Amino acid sequence: MAQKPSIPKGTRDFSPIEMAKRNYIFNTIKEVFLLYGFQQIETPAMENLSTLMGKYGEEGDKLLFKMLNSGDYLKNAPAEMLEQHDYIHLIPKISEKGLRYDLTVPFARYVVMHRNDIQFPFKRYQIQPVWRADRPQKGRYREFYQCDADVVGSDSLMNEIELVGMIDEVFKRFGINVIIKINNRKVLSGIAEVIGAPDKIVDITVAIDKIDKIGLENVNAELLEKGLSQDAVDALQPLLTLSGSNEEKLATLSTLLASSEVGMKGVEELRYVLSNSEAQQPKGVVELDVSLARGLNYYTGTIIEVKAKDVAIGSITGGGRYDNLTGVFGMPGTSGVGISFGADRIYDVLNTLELYPKDTLASTKVLFVNFGEKEGAQSLQYVMKLRANGIPAEIYPDSTKMKKQMSYANDKNVAYVAMVGETEMANGTIALKCMETGEQENLTINEVISKLK
DSSP, X not given: OOOOOOOOTTOOOOOHHHHHHHHHHHHHHHHHHHHTTOEEOOOOSEEEHHHHTTSSHHHHHHTSOEEOOSSOTTTTSOXXXXXXXXXXXXXXXXXXEEEOSOSHHHHHHHHHHTXXXXXXXXXXXXXXXXXXXXXXXXXXXXXXXXXXXXXXXXXXXXXXXXXXXXXXXXXXXHTOOEEEEEEEHHHHHHHHHHTTOGGGHHHHHHHHTTHHHHHHHHHHHHHHHTTOOHHHHHHHHHHHTOOSOHHHHHHHHHHHXXXXXHHHHHHHHHHHHHHHHXXXXXXXXXXXXXXXXXXXXXXXXXXXXXXXSSSOOSOSEEEEEXXXXXXXXXXXXXXXXXEEEOHHHHHHHHHHHTOOOGGGGOSXXXXXXXXXXXXXXXXXXXXXXHHHTTOOEEEOSSOOOHHHHHHHHHHTTOSEEEEOOHHXXXXXXXXXXXXXXXOEEEEOHHHHHHHHO
């Protein structure tokens, strides 16, 4: 008995309808990337493990998919390592390559390798799959796409403003109402300083990042568990309960962080980014959120996170400023700022809100019914003329029952069905039926082209 086919856990097949939706997402994002002057690059699915290992921490290294060397991959593996199951030291002996974990480290490698060919500042985008050997669960996959855009080689905050504008443009095109949350790592460092706990910045930010999920009381309890004094927790309260407009929040931060040089630097950067982003009159809400602390050990300045207002789901876009992207590859001091759109979560939001344009799902604009050899030959000539004018068209390949051909058109979400029978051939016309309204009219091929264009 043949084995039932399957796919690896954490991966997915995508139907034609699902691919039409996904391509709508990718194409919309790509159009905006290009509109803002970003250039596309691609990097290999597999990288040398020496490039990937040690860049994501100990846990990240465990989640890398490693590829066995070709041929006799055990030939360089010492017997004692195999006997002792010493996989940590065994991996470099049997595996030299792995699937990329994200697009950021390969991008850093790309910048270093091609630095003599790149014009800085370099604005690049990538839309490619990545792989993580994580435990699959709802919304978390082992293979998924990232849509990244980064600017490297420039310290200017103008880049952050452009990224906010780009985010707003993407979601405006999707019709998704969003909140674009902004914070700054320097502000978080300043907060840790003024409450007398600069060594606890990671514990502080990890805790306050949960405030929306677990509430203020539980955040305070976690801070005390992490070793902060009651005085430090009390001093933190005005910052955790910031309210009002962005300008009012900035004013409060300026007062509370007045004694911290790094904190005040962060406030000034926030003021510049927020005021200039608001001056672009975005459709989405741009909001200062002091509890935002994503990627603390990675980001060094601006932090960005985007939430959908009308769907309860996690972050659908995120990013920020980093100061040493390429340092791990021997090219220190290259500052950059970037964002990543969460295509899979955007897909879920668009599905929930039913925001896909109707024509997104239709791969064929018009289908010609096949009535027989002569009629089919004439219809094929019309199909070729429509395609030459950029109109997606096809002819049903078999001369079969009308009901079957119409069902095919319905299943493919075809907008129009064209019929060329003996009468139409004699008159040089086409009977064109709109599948949505049921209306039918007799037109010449040139009139059909004008109508469908």
